[in-house]
Amino acid sequence: LTSPDPKVRLAAEWAEKLWNAPLRTGGRRYYDNCLYMFAFLALSGNYRIW
Incomplete structure (x- = not known):
């Protein structure tokens, strides 16, 4: 994403x-991956x- 606004570029970088x-993976994978889902x-x- 290219934008002249640095805030948009920073947001796109973090989303990527x-x-x-x-x-x-591992014992806590369910909870950790649920956090990813909620973040999305x-x-x-x-x-x-x-």
Whole structure:
């Protein structure tokens, strides 16, 4: 993503890092990977508490 706004570039960089992060393995993989899912929902604007 190319943008003249440095905030947009920084946000895109962090979103890409989260997207490319490997899924966790081991004993706590369920909880750690759920945190990834919640982070994606929050970043996309689709995380709603009803």
